[in-house]
Structures are given as C-alpha cells and as structure tokens.
Amino acid sequence: MNQSVTLHPLPADWRDFFALTKPRVMSLVIFTGLCGMLAAPGHIHPVLGFTAILCIAIGAGGAAALNQWWEADLDAGMKRTAQRPIPAGRMDRTNARDFGVALSFASVLLMGLAIGWLAAGILAISILYYAVVYTVWLKPRTPQNIVIGGGAGAFPPVIGWVAVTGDITLMPVVLFAIIFFWTPPHFWALALFVQTDYAKVGIPMLPVVAGEKVTRRQILIYSILLLPLSLVPWWIGGAGAIYGVAAAALSSLFLVFAARVGMRTRSGEDDPMKPEKQLFGYSVLYLFVLFAALVADRLILGQGISL
Amino acid sequence: MTEQPDSQPERKRIIRQRNLVLAIVLGAFVVLVFAISIVKMS
Numbered sequence: 001m002n003q004s005v006t007l008h009p010l011p012a013d014w015r016d017f018f019a020l021t022k023p024r025v026m027s028l029v030i031f032t033g034l035c036g037m038l039a040a041p042g043h044i045h046p047v048l049g050f051t052a053i054l055c056i057a058i059g060a061g062g063a064a065a066l067n068q069w070w071e072a073d074l075d076a077g078m079k080r081t082a083q084r085p086i087p088a089g090r091m092d093r094t095n096a097r098d099f100g101v102a103l104s105f106a107s108v109l110l111m112g113l114a115i116g117w118l119a120a121g122i123l124a125i126s127i128l129y130y131a132v133v134y135t136v137w138l139k140p141r142t143p144q145n146i147v148i149g150g151g152a153g154a155f156p157p158v159i160g161w162v163a164v165t166g167d168i169t170l171m172p173v174v175l176f177a178i179i180f181f182w183t184p185p186h187f188w189a190l191a192l193f194v195q196t197d198y199a200k201v202g203i204p205m206l207p208v209v210a211g212e213k214v215t216r217r218q219i220l221i222y223s224i225l226l227l228p229l230s231l232v233p234w235w236i237g238g239a240g241a242i243y244g245v246a247a248a249a250l251s252s253l254f255l256v257f258a259a260r261v262g263m264r265t266r267s268g269e270d271d272p273m274k275p276e277k278q279l280f281g282y283s284v285l286y287l288f289v290l291f292a293a294l295v296a297d298r299l300i301l302g303q304g305i306s307l
Numbered sequence: 308m309t310e311q312p313d314s315q316p317e318r319k320r321i322i323r324q325r326n327l328v329l330a331i332v333l334g335a336f337v338v339l340v341f342a343i344s345i346v347k348m349s
Binding site: 010011012013014045047048051054113114 | 314318321322324342343
C-alpha cells in the first residue's frame, strides 16, 4: 500500500533573511557612507548620524534582497552563489521580494523623516539604480554592466555627506567618482577568475564577451585614471596632506597590482590567477584605507571645507 | 525548500527564533524613533 506523505517546506530562518541583505557588501557600503559623513564639514547629532547610516545599510540590504530575488535562477547556476537562500531552496522567492521592497521603502521613509528628503531622494535613486538599472537592465545585456552599474555603490558617501551638509557640493561628487572608477578594475579582477561561472549562466561579463586581453587592458586604463582622480580631493583643498600622501601611495600600489594583471596572459587552463586574486583583495583594502585616510585627515587636520 | 516529514519541532524552533528577532528589531525601532523625536525637539 502506498502511504502518501504531505511534505511542507520549512520556513526560512532569520539568518536566511540576513544573508539576503549581502552583509559583506553592506559592510563596505556602511563604511564609505560613514566616511562621507565624518569627512563632511559640519556637525550632525550622533543619534541622527546613526540613523542615517542605518538607513543607508537597510537600503543597501533591500536592494541586495531585490537583486537576489531577480537573479535567483542565475545564482543557482553559479558555484559562488548557489548556496544563497533562494537557489539553495531555503526561501520562497516571493518572501525575498517582499522583504526587499519593505526594507527599501522603510529606509527611504525613515531617512526622509529623520534626516532630510534630499538624502532620502539620493538613497531612493541608489536603490533603484542597483535593483532596476543594474540588476534588471544592464547586467544581462551589456559587458559594460559593471562600469555604469558601479554608480550604485558610489552613492553611500554622497548620502553620508548630504546627511550632514544638506546639499550636494564638489567633494561628494569627487568621492562618487573615485568609487565609480574603482569599481571596474575591482569587479573585472573577480570576473577574470570566475569567468567560467558567468559564461555558464550567460551573463555578458567583459572577459566572457570581449576576451581576457581586452579586460586586462581595461583594468589597466581605469587604474591609471584612478590615480589622479584619487588626488583631486587634495588638489581642490577638500582634504589635506594626510589624505594626499595616503592616496598617492595607495593608488600607486593599486596601479602596480593592476599592471601585473594588465600586462600578463593566462599561462593555461590550470593558471592559479594569483595576480588577479591579489588585485581583487587589494582593491577592497584600498577603498577601506583611502576613505579612512580621508576621515583621519578631517579629524586631525580639520580639512573638509564646503567645496 | 528543505522538506522533512517529521519537521514539526524544527518548524516551531525556526518560527520562535524569527518571532524573537522580529520583536528585538521592532523594539529597537521604537527606541530609535523615540530618540530621534527627542533630538528633533531639543
């Protein structure tokens, strides 16, 4: 006799909801947002400062959840992402979508009511930029997805700055540009050593579509542009010598790592891709230390004029 | 989704933990709104 057993899926654990917000990416977003806030001229009450950073974090989490909801099928086909809550079968897609929408709305509303509607507006744009422009539109269509999509990750220091000053000036725009130009070498270094995964699911990453040679040259070009750009805050007087020296040293080293990637070719299928992995690791450290130097400069030398 | 015929205790544990985390988040939100209100009024 056949015994029928009704199987009910287990509900998603709270840790799965937390994983949906991409906490590791969020840490960089929180850090750059906090640095933008601390480097800005002016004062913000600690409670409001905390609220602004919380809103940036929640907004980033909401956008990440929407990204995972939309890309669940693609994630299932890649080794790096197959264990995420939706492709691993631990969470229902609808729950992920609703969670992402709720976090996004809550973050913008709280930012608007507590801090100001300009900061809230920029936060809303950054969420839409990542969840719609990048995830839905650019990523599956063009190998330049990372270049334009990099704008999404460049918003946090602008939001942090605007939360303090209440307006957009030259300095936050420069900070935006630094992250914008940092993003392509950072992601293309990653794409070089996980390109088989991207190719498998049909994401037109540059190494997949244009080949390794073009990607390596593009990494080098963006890294060359990043060097003078990172010095702009010092040149325009928005930051002092501490930042200037740190930016020159960090960006020069970035260029060295990028040159090692840009001027080599893969030795074979079993190439360990060490320079690419080193560039990827260093690029994360670079952004942390560069923004930390900006804050240290502001706190020690008192720079940060309203440019 | 992970499925087990005998998953009732596990289901209860997950839901209890989710409720606890949600309660903590809502409690923290109330405290935050209260603090923001005080700062805005001062």
